[in-house]
Amino acid sequence: MLKQDYQTWMDRVEPDKDFQVRLTEAMAVQPVRRPRRIWRTVLAAAAVCGVLMVSAFALSPTLRQMLESAMGGYTEYARPVEGADVSNGMELRVVSALNSGSILKVYAELRNLDGELVCDTLRMSGILIPLEGGKDTGSITSRAEWVGYEEESETALLEFTAWGFSTPIGDRLELSAVVLPPLGELEIIYDWKIAFTTEELPVRRIPLNGEVSGTPLLQAELSALGVTIQTDGGNTVDAFPLTVFCKDGRRLPLTHGGGGSVGDPQLTARLTCWEYDEPVEPEEVTGLALGQWYVPLEGENAGRGYWLVEQP
């Protein structure tokens, strides 16, 4: 009887046609997020169970596959990290990190200890803070991204990236993350602070000279993750495409990530970071081109820069 009465009542509850039209319109004009490659490649990802890229505490086989798929060739460069914090029943646990100093990526799993689903539409934000190094850092760029979600365990995998630390940043770091409140609200319900230790990847630091479009070049930092160029003063080289020249003749275009500054409040230098698609050992690099401005590199020294006749 209850069921029948309930159904009779609810059958009469219907959205207005006008509302449905407006909703369709709103969906049609809404930008669609590009599906992450994790979903395209997760099924093809091979399990590399022997690789110690994640903490022994965390990650199911499925999440591990998702992580490996997201990391691609960086899987073997990743270092396991350990640390967790609980906020209002939600646990955030760091599991793996890639640390080149000026470019830092930390992977963490998020699950609700109370058993409620972790909604993959939660808006996360997080910053990474060196606890010992990075003293001169004025600002950085950071990003939090969903890497994967495992329905069975209702656990999400997240990637936190920071670009532009003044190096060295040391081994002790802190991840400070929050779930951003819904639009129109101010109260933050979930926030975590996790201290952890991670090893820095080898970095090749090369003093630079000369300038590009009036911006003095100070230093290049090369790691397997990418290249960071430090420039003097307020101008940046953000707008320039960066190409790396390798010993084996390859010319690799990099993807601009983010940047930071050194010196606060007195700005003295800017850092601009680019990332490789796949790892490149620092010693493999023989030159850099910022746009068409080419700088040859040898050991820890930079040669005299010159203009290439065409874009590499």
Place this chain on the structure above:
Amino acid sequence: MEREEAARLVEQYSTAVYRLAYARTGNREDAEDITQETFLRLVRSVPAFRDGEHCKAWLLRVAANCAGDLHRSPWRRRAVPLEEAGQMAAPELPEEQGMESAVLALPEDYRVVVHLYYYEELSTAEIAKVLGKREGTIRTRLSRARAMLREDLEEGETPC
């Protein structure tokens, strides 16, 4: 998103999402807000679904979460709950209004469970999965909700 695809999704699922939202809030405007936010999250998230049922379960779960978010919004807390307004209604209600009044007198978390059980005809295990709760919790809520509904509806019956 392609307009045709959006129209298909709205046609196929918006009524179910709207009804769940209405069951939870008892308010048409709030139900529209929740339905819209749920579908926009679908567009933004681009989740991969096994089939239509999987898609529907995802939408219902997000709608239930959105309804919770709406409830936590500070300005909503200052609004007069519909059930309080409902208490001012005339005592002799038609049968359907009696049911509406009785359902909206339930705690909000109970209403969603009642709706998914009686209207979407999900099992308690399926409801637990959709809402991310333990099945025992769902059974308890359902049992209490039934008792409260019966009591409320029996009190409202007019003697012949």
